[in-house]
Amino acid sequence: MRDRKYLENLMYDLWEEYFSDIPRKNLVLIKFGKYSKRQLGSIKIANEYTKIKSLLKKNLDDYDVQDDKRVTVITMTKYFQNEIVPEYVVSATIAHELCHYAHGFSSPLEKRFDKPHQGNVINKELAKRGLLESQRLADKWLKDNWVGIVYPLHKFF
Numbered sequence: 001m002r003d004r005k006y007l008e009n010l011m012y013d014l015w016e017e018y019f020s021d022i023p024r025k026n027l028v029l030i031k032f033g034k035y036s037k038r039q040l041g042s043i044k045i046a047n048e049y050t051k052i053k054s055l056l057k058k059n060l061d062d063y064d065v066q067d068d069k070r071v072t073v074i075t076m077t078k079y080f081q082n083e084i085v086p087e088y089v090v091s092a093t094i095a096h097e098l099c100h101y102a103h104g105f106s107s108p109l110e111k112r113f114d115k116p117h118q119g120n121v122i123n124k125e126l127a128k129r130g131l132l133e134s135q136r137l138a139d140k141w142l143k144d145n146w147v148g149i150v151y152p153l154h155k156f157f
């Protein structure tokens with residue numbers, strides 16, 4: 001079973017390899033959320049600190065050094081804990097959320113568009129970073145497996 005540390009490593013690797021030009025201006029946390037079928041990932045600015053208190057404690061050193069005290073929280077569907085979901089699917093979902101961060105949504109960076117999914121901006125961003133093919137592979141895997149294989153698993157783990 002994958003844990004939060006796993007997500008954290010995946011996110012930092014992605015950031016280093018594909019988003020190194022995007023400054024991390026605040027603390028960015030990543031965690032598993034509920035068993036969400038439709039929303040695989042989300043990115044928010046935490047406004048209820050009580051909810052992320054335990055996460056904050058674990059990252060206190062990282063938090064203390066930030067000038068911007070807002071905390072960005074990326075949440076992944078709990079289905080991704082199961083190793084039946086390929087890592088590239090998890091990575092693609094994180095990359096999508098990092099595009100939002102880069103565009104100034106749920107991040108301290110300057111907002112680049114009115115709406116987060118306006119005019120295909122995510123795919124354009126992924127293409128620019130050489131990540132579009134991975135996104136396509138992930139979409140294909142999800143299309144072939146999500147409803148039939150992944151939903152029913154929920155009961156067993």
Ligand SMILES: [Zn+2]
Nearest residue numbers: 096100116117
């Ligand atoms: Zn999105």
